[in-house]
Amino acid sequence: MCSNEPLPVEEFVANLQAVGPRYWHDHPFHQRLHQGLLSKHELQSWAANRWYYQRSLPQKDAAILANCPLPHIRRHWLDRITYHDGDRPDTGGTENWLRMAEALGLDRTEVLDERHVLPGVRFAVDAYLTFARTKPWLESVASGLTEMFSPGLMRRRLADMREQYPWIAEDGFAYFTSRLTVIADEGTTTLDLVVEHATTRAQQHAAIAALTFKCDVLRAILDTVDYYS
Structure with missing residues (x-):
């Protein structure tokens, strides 16, 4: 195959899936979370710092909208902003994350002002x-x-946190319960979109590098929380 030709779809998808071990699922901090070994302070630090990531997601999605010239993709992607920001006050994924922080004993004000963000x-x-x-x-x-x-x-985290931290009010898990209903479909839809539009070898390699970068960002977040908590 000419080096300029795109990879076959199956090979491209396999290369994307091969990035999986870099994901933060097996980070030592997450392992301790699932084992019930985190203190309340560590859980609070995790929630307050991850808030900064959660509240940035709709901004990230808005940047994709701004850079995308294709109306049908913009219409599709707009739903992600609504998911995070909600379609009215006190709804959406970011609101649900604030409820998690409150269930862990943090005051909403101290999460919103980001005083704990490292x-x-x-x-x-x-x-x-x-x-x-x-x-691009x-x-x-x-x-x-x-x-x-x-x-x-996410399914594992919901089950383990309910079992290992029974003092967390059920309302605090709203982020996970609501996210589970959409994330599998989003992953499939996003993969289909990338496969369809990455039509050159260079675009495919850039997509793999982008996914690798995102995994590194997530692990950097946990590295920092783990070190300072």
């Missing part, structure tokens, strides 16, 4: 936003293929 977390998340704002829209979409790796982890 510099390393801010740096990693800001780098991801810059990526979405400055890279297809690369930014491909970075979100971490959705392929997350449904199993």
